[in-house]
Amino acid sequence: MSDLGSFVKRLRDIMRNDAGINGDAQRIEQIAWLLFLKVYDAQEEDWEFDDDDYESIIPEDCRWRNWAADDGKGHGMTGDALLDFVNNRLFPALKGLDVDADTEVRKAIVKSTFEDANQYMKDGVLLRQVVNVIDGVDFGDYEESHAFGDIYESILKELQSAGSAGEFYTPRAVTDFMAERIHPKIGETMADFACGTGGFIVSWLKQLALQVRTTADETAVNRSIYGIEKKQFPYMLCVTNMLLHGVEVPQIVHGNALLKDVLDYTEKDQFDVILMNPPYGGSEKASVKSHFPSDLASSETADLFMSVIMYRLKANGRATVILPDGFLFGTDNTKAAIKKKLLSAFNLHTVVRMPSSVFAPYTSITTNILFFDRTGPTQATWFYRLDMPEGYKHFSKTKPMRSEHFDPVRAWWDDRHVIADDETETFKSQRYTAEDIAENGYNLDLCGYPHEEEEILPPLELIHEYQEKRASLNAEIDRVLDAIVAQLPHGDDQDA
Template identity: 45%
Template sequence: MSISNIIKSIQDIMRQDVGVDGDAQRIAQLVWMIFLKIYADKEAELEFVQDDYQSPIPEALHWENWASDAEGMTGDELLEFVNNQLFPGLKELQDVESGTRGHIVMEVFRDSYNYMKSGTLMRQIINKINEIDFNSSENRHLFNDFYETFLKDLQSAGNAGEFYTPRAVTQFMVDMTNPRLGEKVLDPATGTGGFLKSSIEHLMKQANTAKERKIVQESIMGIEKKQLPHVLAVTNLILHDVDIPNIRHDNSLSRPIRDYSVKEKVDVIVTNPPFGGIEEDGIQANFPASFRTKETADLFMVLILTLLKEDGRGAVVLPDGFLFGEGVKTRIKEKLLEECNLHTIVRLPNGVFSPYTGIRTNLLFFTKGEPTKEVWYFEHPYPDGQKSYSKTKPIRIEEFDLEKHWWNNREENEYAWKVSVEDIKTHNYNLDIKNPHFEEDELLDPSVALQNYKESLERVKATKQCLVDELSAIVKGV
């Protein structure tokens, strides 16, 4: 049976369980179970190559001792074991230190739950999972392909869609920032690990020895606030031969900006910070007064500018609202242009993040250490004959060949134009600059016209929120 059929049959079994309510819970349930199987297969590999390997997991909790026997525990006995021994044991492993395999297991299970009520159905699912050998290169390759589809399915599971950035976008951003062997790469809003996975693949092409491959593993770092994407990211990296994924389960914004030392700064940051989110009041106090706001993406931009080394390179996904926003957004853009060379903004069309959001997004590329003199814009076109992207017709990496061919030999064309920093300052740091080659009087497709109307409403809402934030800050300062 193919891996996609195995997963589909698991989901069908899980739908019969009264304890699992909705897609989000089904995904969370499946993820911790698959994580344990992947972890067990990885340990089997380590035991084979390391004579002195010691598992941090107690013997009784090893997958092979409670799950691998198809005729083993089932029904109430299995349910009692999972709820009263497995979960408590993995949440409170003894004598584990940060940065170890045991610590990874604890972090994965810290906020994980068993939603299933039927031990009989659980046994059926476990037996299906046991059909996959994650040490098999063929099975691993097939599961990687399924993993991409699995992440897309998150988009229909409520707010879980916020975890997913299209693979083509992550790969393009990593390709253009071009991490090099020995450089530290960070994603402070890791999600399911797409940017880190692309970074590993990019760096592994430069690694020719076991020592260099170890350097790559130690160069990749992430931070993720939410439990489900954190587990997915850890699993993703283990599948890509990272023995101990360095992905902290934490809120990147919860630490005061002033506390970061020079040693903690990194060479490359590639990320898609959550936008439209609202942070709690206490988080704002971690930032300088002039940059305090509840808007998550704005705070992440301040954090990114803090964490980049001199000559460090950043690539960030941001909505149009950041480009034209005022108030705190203006001050952040001023800081960005003064401290960094914002050399490129790739303007993505509608539907790239469909169906999660129809908001237009942009890819900002910058280098820290020198002020911006001019900003190049590139408007990414739809493929011929296509008027939008969708779940079944997503953006493809081949489409970015246009930008790649233009990148190192820049000339204005129907997609590309440049704007001086003086012009940007004159317009109060508004970066929302339209393509001058676009004919405004062209007859718009009705769906595009409707989207433009929706975007106009978003602009009004964003401006209103900026004013509210400003007034709130003034009131608090009185």
């Protein structure tokens, strides 16, 4: 393929003419399963080279090389014949693969990837054109395969404009910063229990790649990762992402990390490092909450993931997690219990507060990065407020957050000191003891941003902001009411 840069545009232009493709989400999903088969076929070539006895789990006529390859002389399937093959042979065969507990992970991922995949295109000639563009990428060529990693990143970014799919992508500048600050070491295991398209895992692998010296190192890196993803589409994208980044046996599970009793986790279920951005804003059913101790059984998704993280982090392990403001300032009984456990059983050493527009324009919810480890209880926590870089009013799709925007945090990280904000008589950076935080009702809303002028937001963003502010107000009302009730005389005193 001569011009990797035009890859996405060429596919988009072809698909616009197909009556079966309705919007960005369907277009990207169509590209995703085709890409998976192409990438998997290239990976199988390597496995066959290394192992003469290797047998594919995919039926011979359904392997990419045998139905998708076109010699350029019109011998490839096209039109109605191609549509019939894909709809009535390929998809039923891959969805119905015989997989059991003994099936190798590298083979089992084929069925799990296609479980809920969809074939939307209705024009077989246009489908042939799309297949030809994808088949033109030479994944056997190191340089071209490496360059395609950047193209794949652009596909993942496009998810943000595909409706609700935007939740699958955390800005790469953020995942890279978090992976860098966690200081990965070869031989450690890393997990993300809501891994989406695999952004945190890729950032982890990039950090470890700098340390690889031997083939043993390389093997250890490839075996170091573990991910769980609830939704089929990002799961497919994540598996493909792992194959593109040289992970031959992606330990990525299609499932829900909240559907197991946290008290049942043992040491073998724990990891050295946890990096993740849990889904937030969702409300879980009572059946999900039943998997957690009563004092930690929140209905808020992010709260439940925090409990999973705490139960699945090894002794002396390290975690870096993105959480919304609602977790920091919420003081209802469950949130307070989760934060009390966090401070009493873990060392919450750093909280980096991020500007509200880091995830703009897809959500206006303000988020924070929590850094903690399982080395003992928290003695004190440093808070650092990361302000907007000079010349930026806010981040946007065309002006996203970049790695260098974290440079002020990097400079402060190894030389921690108090930074006063004289304008607002607050702090940009400050250290608070665990006792300070406990006395404040476990409200971690510290070193926050000064009040900004209200801006007119689009309706959807306005609704998101309203919901977040309402949750904050409800939490504050509950806290005040609890304080008032505590001051009221008991029934016996009233009778007297």
